[in-house]
Amino acid sequence: MAKDDDRFRPAQEGHYEPLFATRRRTGGLIAFRAFAASVFACICCIWFYRVTVPLEIDENKTGFFRFIWLVMLILEIWFGLYWVVVQSLRWNPVWRSTFTERLSRRYGNDLPRLDIFVCTADPVIEPPLMVVNTVLSVTALDYPPEKLAVYLSDDGGSELTFYALTEAAEFTKTWVPFCKKFDVEPRSPAAYFSSKSNGLGFAAAEEVAELYREMADRIETATKLRRVPEEARLKYIEGFSQWDSDATQRNHATILQILVDGRKKNTVTVPTLVYLSREKRPEHHHHFKAGSMNALIRVSSKITCGRIILNLDCDMYSNNPKSAREALCILLDEKEGKEIAFVQFPQCYENLTRNDLYGSMMRVIANVDFNGLDGNGGPLYIGTGCFHKRDVICGRKDGEEEESDKIQEIVEPEMIKTLASCTYEKDSQWGKEIGVKYGCPVEDVITGLAIQCRGWKSAYLTPKKEAFLGVAPTNLHQMLVQQRRWSEGDFQILLSEYSPVWYAQGKIGLGLILGYCCYCLWAPSSVPLLVYSVLTSLCLLKGIPLFPKVWSSWFIPFGYVTVAVNAYSLVEFLWVGGTLRGWWNEQRMWLYRRTSSFLFGFTDTILKKLGVSESGFVLTAKVAEEEAAERYEKEVMEFGVESPMFLVLGTLSMLNLFCFAAAIMRLVMTSREAGGDLQSMGLQFVITGVLVVINWPLYEGMLLRKDKGKMPLIVTVKSVVLALSACTCIVFL
Numbered sequence: 090m091a092k093d094d095d096r097f098r099p100a101q102e103g104h105y106e107p108l109f110a111t112r113r114r115t116g117g118l119i120a121f122r123a124f125a126a127s128v129f130a131c132i133c134c135i136w137f138y139r140v141t142v143p144l145e146i147d148e149n150k151t152g153f154f155r156f157i158w159l160v161m162l163i164l165e166i167w168f169g170l171y172w173v174v175v176q177s178l179r180w181n182p183v184w185r186s187t188f189t190e191r192l193s194r195r196y197g198n199d200l201p202r203l204d205i206f207v208c209t210a211d212p213v214i215e216p217p218l219m220v221v222n223t224v225l226s227v228t229a230l231d232y233p234p235e236k237l238a239v240y241l242s243d244d245g246g247s248e249l250t251f252y253a254l255t256e257a258a259e260f261t262k263t264w265v266p267f268c269k270k271f272d273v274e275p276r277s278p279a280a281y282f283s284s285k286s287n288g289l290g291f292a293a294a295e296e297v298a299e300l301y302r303e304m305a306d307r308i309e310t311a312t313k314l315r316r317v318p319e320e321a322r323l324k325y326i327e328g329f330s331q332w333d334s335d336a337t338q339r340n341h342a343t344i345l346q347i348l349v350d351g352r353k354k355n356t357v358t359v360p361t362l363v364y365l366s367r368e369k370r371p372e373h374h375h376h377f378k379a380g381s382m383n384a385l386i387r388v389s390s391k392i393t394c395g396r397i398i399l400n401l402d403c404d405m406y407s408n409n410p411k412s413a414r415e416a417l418c419i420l421l422d423e424k425e426g427k428e429i430a431f432v433q434f435p436q437c438y439e440n441l442t443r444n445d446l447y448g449s450m451m452r453v454i455a456n457v458d459f460n461g462l463d464g465n466g467g468p469l470y471i472g473t474g475c476f477h478k479r480d481v482i483c484g485r486k487d488g489e490e491e492e493s494d495k496i497q498e499i500v501e502p503e504m505i506k507t508l509a510s511c512t513y514e515k516d517s518q519w520g521k522e523i524g525v526k527y528g529c530p531v532e533d534v535i536t537g538l539a540i541q542c543r544g545w546k547s548a549y550l551t552p553k554k555e556a557f558l559g560v561a562p563t564n565l566h567q568m569l570v571q572q573r574r575w576s577e578g579d580f581q582i583l584l585s586e587y588s589p590v591w592y593a594q595g596k597i598g599l600g601l602i603l604g605y606c607c608y609c610l611w612a613p614s615s616v617p618l619l620v621y622s623v624l625t626s627l628c629l630l631k632g633i634p635l636f637p638k639v640w641s642s643w644f645i646p647f648g649y650v651t652v653a654v655n656a657y658s659l660v661e662f663l664w665v666g667g668t669l670r671g672w673w674n675e676q677r678m679w680l681y682r683r684t685s686s687f688l689f690g691f692t693d694t695i696l697k698k699l700g701v702s703e704s705g706f707v708l709t710a711k712v713a714e715e716e717a718a719e720r721y722e723k724e725v726m727e728f729g730v731e732s733p734m735f736l737v738l739g740t741l742s743m744l745n746l747f748c749f750a751a752a753i754m755r756l757v758m759t760s761r762e763a764g765g766d767l768q769s770m771g772l773q774f775v776i777t778g779v780l781v782v783i784n785w786p787l788y789e790g791m792l793l794r795k796d797k798g799k800m801p802l803i804v805t806v807k808s809v810v811l812a813l814s815a816c817t818c819i820v821f822l
């Protein structure tokens with residue numbers, strides 16, 4: 090027993106060599122803080138100006154002008170405070186680096202067991218071939234195979250996915266030895282064989298490529314025909330017989346099949362491979378991905394019970410086979426590592442275009458924000474690419490270590506299956522105090538927060554070679570839907586019993602609380618932005634100046650904040666490797682997210698609080714139809730569907746356009762007053778003008794394009810009508 094525990098101690102006592110290093114910024118940080126102070130000083134000036142100087146008042150309509158003034162005051166206070174909150178992410182960033190060779194020297198192959206959970210939910214949106222490529226990529230991780238197990242959770246309960254996994258179970262016997270022998274990368278066969286630079290060249294690779302192509306063909310044919318080949322059915326009869334004749338995605342018994350069992354043999358070349366589709370019944374809520382994670386945690390505890398758990402979405406293949414070792418450098422470190430509960434890698438994508446039209450990679454969040462969070466106590470858990478300590482995610486307190494990682498006696502599959510039944514969690518703490526939390530569309534973030542509130546830290550690792558690569562949404566609508574779910578979930582956290590604002594008080598540092606708030610406030614921040622963009626445009630149309638005259642000294646803080654904040658954001662974006670166009674695209678996406686996704690996330694949450702609606706989980710599609718994929722490659726924005734979110738975007742953009750056009754016309758026609766208009770409303774011209782320019786793809790989509798990806802006519806018509814009515818109202822008010 091004692092010997093067992095010793096395995097994870099350093100070889101030589103007393104001589105401590107850390108397994109990772111933490112780097113902080115020094116010089117740059119002082120400059121940044123000075124800059125932030127200057128911006129804050131100007132924000133204070135703006136507040137002071139707004140409080141003390143009323144709008145120029147038209148004698149007849151004092152009430153109306155007071156109201157606008159009050160709205161501006163509230164907006165500026167909100168924006169100013171939000172800016173302060175966001176600075177927490179830049180206050181104290183850290184970067185981690187690992188020493189994998191020290192890990193190898195210290196532990197050799199004596200590493201803790203690692204269980205990898207891959208989640209899939211729908212064989213149409215998430216094609217089985219893609220899923221098995223993810224599975225294959227992790228079976229070939231640089232990790233002792235006898236210590237590694239891969240679990241596929243299939244919430245789709247699909248025979249096709251199961252069939253694909255049986256194929257993968259065969260293929261992995263070739264793939265893993267091949268990867269290790271020739272040290273090939275990346276270890277997703279699809280990614281490896283499609284990248285030209287790998288030039289195959291050698292005979293062994295050609296052979297494996299051929300095997301892969303055959304397997305891929307079989308899987309794709311089966312998927313297309315929606316039929317599993319008879320031979321496979323016979324060969325894996327034990328698995329397929331678990332599907333009742335009337336099984337559906339929403340209504341079926343537990344299906345559990347261990348396809349490769351690494352426990353029985355003495356010498357193992359490929360990791361254990363398990364298929365699980367937990368029981369689903371219409372009368373029981375399944376809690377989406379959180380439910381499947383908890384079923385996986387329980388089922389795996391009776392099979393391999395790895396001390397470390399890696400959680401992956403089904404589209405996130407392993408791009409860097411060293412990732413597990415990197416994460417272990419943190420989790421096994423004898424000093425600092427002791428207090429770290431999970432190691433999060435960034436979400437990176439393989440299908441991005443050069444200028445990242447939809448801002449999918451969230452470049453700044455991944456390369457700035459998360460390092461900032463790490464400096465304040467640790468990044469959020471974002472659901473994929475995250476290594477957890479099993480004991481911690483299970484909710485066990487420190488010192489209460491359980492039997493994980495000991496060789497398990499073999500439990501009968503029928504017994505294990507009950508752990509994945511609908512009723513198992515009844516009256517238990519699962520989904521509350523144990524495992525991944527239920528009831529929130531961002532189960533990952535709230536679970537991570539709860540872990541941190543129990544006193545744990547987390548760490549963020551960004552190795553040069555991205556650890557995992559996934560599929561980013563390739564059209565605007567999907568993107569907005571995903572962000573709607575995220576903003577809704579984060580806002581729910583703010584209002585939940587785990588709210589970073591009250592629950593986390595005293596449990597995590599102020600910096601981290603503010604860090605969480607940046608995301609939790611996404612949804613509510615939609616309203617001020619919406620009001621601001623409408624108000625500046627309409628007041629420009631109506632000729633009501635909202636800001637100080639361009640030549641007055643009060644203009645300086647407004648000008649400085651506008652220029653400084655945007656210039657900083659541009660420099661930061663370029664600094665983390667973006668392009669100028671990429672920055673511009675990301676600004677546009679922030680505008681669109683805030684005014685549509687976040688707005689709907691906000692109203693959804695309110696409705697849910699009032700009990701009117703329930704939150705769901707709309708899966709993000711991982712495939713696009715051909716023409717749309719071409720437009721994506723060319724970075725042409727995709728609309729195509731009739732969505733209320735597009736109606737908001739369309740109406741706003743038309744409103745900006747009409748107001749700007751009208752104001753320009755007035756400027757031209759009444760040349761005597763023109764100078765006056767520009768002087769008194771200079772900033773409004775700039776703001777509305779920039780909005781018009783940034784909305785260009787929308788105007789194109791609504792008015793100029795003819796392809797299938799253009800805005801549906803009905804949305805365009807409604808938008809124009811709504812925008813025109815708003816303008817008319819304000820003119821005659």
Ligand SMILES: O=c1ccn([C@@H]2O[C@H](COP(=O)(O)OP(=O)(O)O[C@H]3O[C@H](CO)[C@@H](O)[C@H](O)[C@H]3O)[C@@H](O)[C@H]2O)c(=O)[nH]1
Pocket residue numbers: 208209210211215242244376377378381401402403404471472473530531532533571574575578706707708709710
């Ligand atoms: O009922 C469900 C729903 C989803 N999933 C899986 O969850 C993963 C994430 O779903 P996806 O549609 O790809 O959503 P994304 O917005 O891309 O996911 C991000 O955001 C989610 C929270 O909103 C996290 O759970 C994810 O890990 C994170 O990558 C996928 O592997 C799904 O198969 C399930 O297993 N069961």
Ligand SMILES: [Mn+2]
Pocket residue numbers: 402404559560709
């Ligand atoms: Mn995804």
